[in-house]
Every structure is written in C-alpha cells, then in structure tokens.
Amino acid sequence: MDLGAGLRKALAKITGAALVDEKAVKELVKELQRVLIANDVEVKLVFELSKRIEKEALDRKQMKGLNTKEHVVKAVYDELVALMGEKHSPKIQKQRILLLGLYGSGKTTTVGKLAHFYKKSGLTVGVVCCDVDRPAAYEQLQQIAEGAKVNFYGEKSGKDAAKIAREAVAKAKEDVLIVDSAGRNAFSEELKGELKGIDDVLKPDERFLVVSADIGQVAGRQAREFNSAVPVSGVIITKMDGSGKGGGALSSVGATGAKVAFIGVGEKVGDFEPFDAKKYVGRLLGFPDLEALMEKVKEISEQEQLKPEMLEEKFTIKMFYEQLRAAKKLGPLKNVFSMLGMADVPKEMMEQSEQKLKAYECIIGSMTKQEREDADLVRKSKSRMERIARGSGTKPEDVRELLARFGQMEKMLKEFKHNRGFRKKMEHFMKKGGGANMPFNQ
C-alpha cells in the first residue's frame, strides 16, 4: 500500500470510531508508525514524528470549533506539514544547479521549468546538457532551451559529462546555470561516478533530486543512493498532476533530510511551483484544502445552522430543510468525508448520499407550508404521503424514509434538550458538519 493510502486508512479508522479516547489515539499512532516505516521513512524520524503527533493529539486544549476527531486529524496534518518543511522560498540569486534522478523522472523537462522560473524572476539563465547516456538528450534540451529563450551549452555526441560541465562553467556568464544529467533504470556505480565527476567541476549550490509523484515505496532507498553520490540539497517532485499522490516524496525527504523544493504539475514549462507543504500533505491525506474546509464548516455553523430557534422551538421539516441546504453548501459530500479523513469512502456510498439529498429536497419542495411546520400532518395521512410522492417524482416509501430521518433528528434534539450542557453538545454536533453527517447519511 502506498504511503498516502496507508495514512488515509489509518485516519479513516479514527474518524470512523465511535469514541476517540487515549487508547484510540495510541492505536492510530502505532498504525501511523507502521505505515511510515513500511514506506521507508527513517525509523528515527518516524518515532520523533509519532511522539509529537501523540502529544498534540492528546492535548486537551483543542482548537475552538473542532471536535475531537478533527483535532486528531489536524494534529497528524500539522506534524506532517512541519516534517515536510513548510513552504519553499527559492533564492533569487546567482547559482549553479545540478539535477539528478532515474530515467524518465522528469529531469530534462524540469531543467526547462527551472530555467523559465528564474528567467521570469529577472535572472539570466543557461542550461547544460550533461546527459551523455540518452541518444537524443542533446536535441531535447536544446529545443527546451529555445522554447524558454535561455542559452544552451553541450556537446553533441559527447561522452564525457565532466568535460562538458567544465567547458560550460568556463564559458557561461549567466546568473543561473542549470545542469541536466543522465538517468539510469536503477542507481549504479557508473552513474555515481558520472555524477561525482560533474559535481566536482560544477560545484553546485543546489543538487536537486528529481522524483516522480508515483514512485511510492522505493523513493527512500533511491534518495539514499543518490545522496551517497552527491549530497542532495532538495527534492523536486514531478507529475503531481497525475494519479500518484507523491507519497514517495515524504520518504525521500525522510531519507536524505533534504526538503522538497519544487513540484511539477504538468508537461508545460509553466506547470511548476515552489513546494507548499500544506497543499501537499492535504493531497496526501485526501483533503486538498483542509484549512479552507474547516473555515467553511465553522462559518456555516455560525451563520446558518446554530439559529437560536433551533434550540428553543419545535423542530420542523422546514428547519430540517434548512439543514439540508446548509449541508449542501458545504460542497459535495465527498469533501466533507474527505475533511474527516475518510477519503476512501466507497464511491457508491457517496453517490447514494448525494442522490438522497437531492430526492429529499424535492420531497420537501412538494410539501405545503403547513406540512413543513407540522410533520404529523404527513405522518398520519397516507393520501398526503402519496400526493407528495407524486409531486416530487418519488415513491411513498421515499417520503416515509425522509420522515424517519427527520424523526431521528427530532428525537436526538429532544434528548439533547433534556440534557444539561445541551447547547455545548448542539454546537459540537453542528460543527461536525451538522446535517451533512448525521441523520441522512447512514
């Protein structure tokens, strides 16, 4: 199982648990350790990371507006973000950059992207082809350089990478010099020698290891091997636009201690950005924009769902309807599930829930104002039920089902009202996404 899937599964266990107590948190931490170690993240790093997650997750001082599950998910998220090194701020200054990586990882494409990036930042740029292994490497980079309007250095059919690098360094006057190297199917002594040769004459300021987002498990080992040839100063993850979630990047980072510097998100020269750990970890864990979602949930809870009348008045279908609409505003249910770390909820289940939401809306739309104020009118009358079903293009069973869901929520609210601390619980329930999670999603 790749890292992302493993992490999501571990989190889904806790977000699906009825009770999140110390034991559940400890189990989660153990599971996370297992997943991280299985994915070649260094043991020492895993223990440090999991210790921090446990401490943070068990911290009683939860952020206001988050329930315990969200708090735990957030602890995992925060610590992974911290491990990944926050946001990368590229230095806009004179420098030499060497790219390394296996066949097809995206080195040559990335040379073009980096060239474009630094040129846009106002620096002059030259690129060097030191790939003496791949037959058309020279032409490929030459074309890329033309496209990016930067200078190109190389030697057609040259066989000595170090010599090409030496000559380029002697000639080049540009602020930024970016060197492409050859890949291999697997790391080898030959490649190691080649890279060392280039490194000796180039004396690069940055040595970026280029890895594809879909390499998964082997990333750690690969990173360590390259690091044994030349000290890697940063990782560039390519193909983040593809299906790979980039789980291997965490392992590369773990194995080399180098942080992710940039990510590639497409084949074009502009499909490239400095790395932002928050975005990456969100994607890995299956909630692309955790912070925005949390914010949204909070806002909706405050503005729409926690209306005072809900706490005092009789609960009506009209209010139930407002709940539905508020839940819909949260965006596709998928996002709500994702936010709770349940990214791997079966697709059918989500689709069914979305469809149900739509059907419920139609049914409520076919009710009269009085019926919406007093559900008993419908409950007690078969003919009303039939009329509503006809009007909404559904079956009487659907209307009955909606009434049953409504009844569940009504009952729950009544129970809450008889409890001390009701308001607190109510707030808590609403902030969980209110109607989105509770009565009609079961």
Ligand SMILES: Nc1nc2c(ncn2[C@@H]2O[C@H](COP(=O)(O)OP(=O)(O)OP(=O)(O)O)[C@@H](O)[C@H]2O)c(=O)[nH]1
């Ligand atoms: N979708 C997508 N494709 C990419 C990205 N980066 C590179 N590619 C594609 O991946 C393939 C390999 O890219 P190259 O840049 O030639 O890889 P390389 O590491 O230089 O390969 P070798 O020279 O054979 O070692 C090409 O088809 C690129 O267009 C990316 O960020 N997104």
Ligand SMILES: [Mg+2]
């Ligand atoms: Mg190449």
